[in-house]
Amino acid sequence: xxxxxxxxxxxxxxxxxxxxxxxxYVNFIIGRFDFYVGIIGLIIIILTMTIRKRG
Numbered sequence: 001x002x003x004x005x006x007x008x009x010x011x012x013x014x015x016x017x018x019x020x021x022x023x024x025y026v027n028f029i030i031g032r033f034d035f036y037v038g039i040i041g042l043i044i045i046i047l048t049m050t051i052r053k054r055g
């Protein structure tokens with residue numbers, strides 16, 4: 001999930017080369033579902049790294 005979300009954010013960086021500024025890019029990314037998929041993937045990775053196994 002993290003790879004999917006972050007790779008699409010990098011691909012969307014091409015919007016800056018066609019005339020969008022950074023503020024437009026951030027507004028565009030926040031409105032996309034891919035951004036939230038990347039955030040959820042990051043949270044899952046952090047949780048699996050911090051939760052200790054018992055037993």
